[in-house]
Amino acid sequence: MLFSSLALAAFLVGCGDSSTPTPTQNGSTTNEAGSSNGGETTSEKVETRLVTIGTGGASGPYNILGTTLADIYSTDFGINSRTQTTGASVENINLLEQGKIEIAFVMSDALSQALAGEVSFKEPIKNVSQIATLYPNVVQIIAKKDSGIETIEDLIGKRVAVGDQNSGVEVNARTLLAGHGITYDQLKVDYLGYAEAADGLNAGTIDAAFLTSGLPNASVLELSETLGITLVSIDPANVDDIAKEHPYFISYEVPAGTYGNDQPIKTAAVPNSLVVRTDMSENDVYLLTKKFYESQEKLVNSHQAANEIPALDAQSGFIAPVHPGAQKYFDEQK
Incomplete structure (x- = not known):
């Protein structure tokens, strides 16, 4: 298997409780574990109205796939989803940490270094969770x-x-x-x-x-x-x-x-990784993750690199902790 040589961390799953909901940075409500409505129900509505996707250079697959994904989110959820052309991985991770974007395409080496606070990162990055392993860069x-x-x-x-x-x-x-x-x-x-x-x-x-x-x-x-x-x-x-x-x-x-x-x-x-802000609500990330996996045909049509995105049943060994919203979607597919 393409990713069998990677020594990566296992999924880290957040457990919800029924504590009183508190607002997150994007305006949705979560409990302390990040579960919307205590993790008991799932809304089909994305509460945050803006989903910015950090990509990379204008001609690269990050930007092409990100633009397609943003169009899908905007059309299907009725939200303002757009891409932000960046210097790619390191800048994207820093933008996530600063709460300036919601989703990002990043390379696994930069993500590993960010979590450890090494190389281009002066201290460990905390506001980043993973929702997918992508094609190899x-x-x-x-x-x-x-x-x-x-x-x-x-x-x-x-x-x-x-x-x-x-x-x-x-x-x-x-x-x-x-x-x-x-x-x-x-x-x-x-x-x-x-x-x-x-x-x-x-x-x-x-x-x-x-x-x-x-x-x-x-x-x-x-x-x-x-x-x-x-x-x-x-x-x-x-x-x-x-x-x-x-x-x-x-x-x-x-x-x-x-x-x-x-x-x-x-x-x-x-390998590339698709990551989100950790402080996004479980329900929003659940819906965004679900839509990502249901849109593989459209992503492949926009760039053939998407052909090498591992199937859902091969999504293991994430670099970053899995977001509870993504984990909820994964659990439903078992």
């Missing part, structure tokens, strides 16, 4: 076809875009490079998002770029058709060694033909 290191860059070690001394600063792309780029004994001091680093990195490769201002996302990435696809690119490989043995310390990394192959490549390209991947 595939590390796609792209270079011009005639660049001579074929392996990650060939990046030394080159001008390399590593993603927006502190984004999930940049976090895993830094980790993978370090796992190969390569530091930023050995590169000429540019902090560029998907579209900017593609422009830089096209203009010749950078030599290579990390564009970590679901497959296919629109920016990479366009480059493969207009510029001619090489997908830089990462040795699976090296990925396995890195995973001993960072267990969210898995080996992955970019299938032949994805970007006109004749052969599969070995690389690394990190």
Whole structure:
């Protein structure tokens, strides 16, 4: 199974009681355990009127899938749901913690670090709960076809875009490079998002770029058709060694033909997670989770990366604690 190598925490389930409801930040009422109406009944109405979904770069799968999900929520629940284009994982987690968005797409490595208060997070993040494990984010290191860059070690001394600063792309780029004994001091680093990195490769201002996302990435696809690119490989043995310390990394192959490549390209991947604010009501998260799983066909139609979202019965080993509202939905499906 795709996620069997991940050493992740088990579901953490909140238990409701019948204490007096108190208002949450989004205006709905919950008891101290977060259960609407003591967890006894379920309303079909989403109480919060605004659901903002943190995504990532405009051309990436996060934004495409997030836009589709926001449209579904707006149409089916009659609420104002919208996406917010961000620097992706790290920024999204911080926005959740600050109560500025309700849902976010994030990479599992950044989520793990947020819960531990490591790397880009000065202290553990508390206001984040998980409702789904998503498709794998595939590390796609792209270079011009005639660049001579074929392996990650060939990046030394080159001008390399590593993603927006502190984004999930940049976090895993830094980790993978370090796992190969390569530091930023050995590169000429540019902090560029998907579209900017593609422009830089096209203009010749950078030599290579990390564009970590679901497959296919629109920016990479366009480059493969207009510029001619090489997908830089990462040795699976090296990925396995890195995973001993960072267990969210898995080996992955970019299938032949994805970007006109004749052969599969070995690389690394990190699963994505769909997360919500912990302080959202159980009933709201129950309904949002239910609608997410019932909308898989529409999500796949918007971006094929959704094909690799694990089925409901394979949702295990979450990185963050499961939100009680999502757990309620999972329990109903047993």
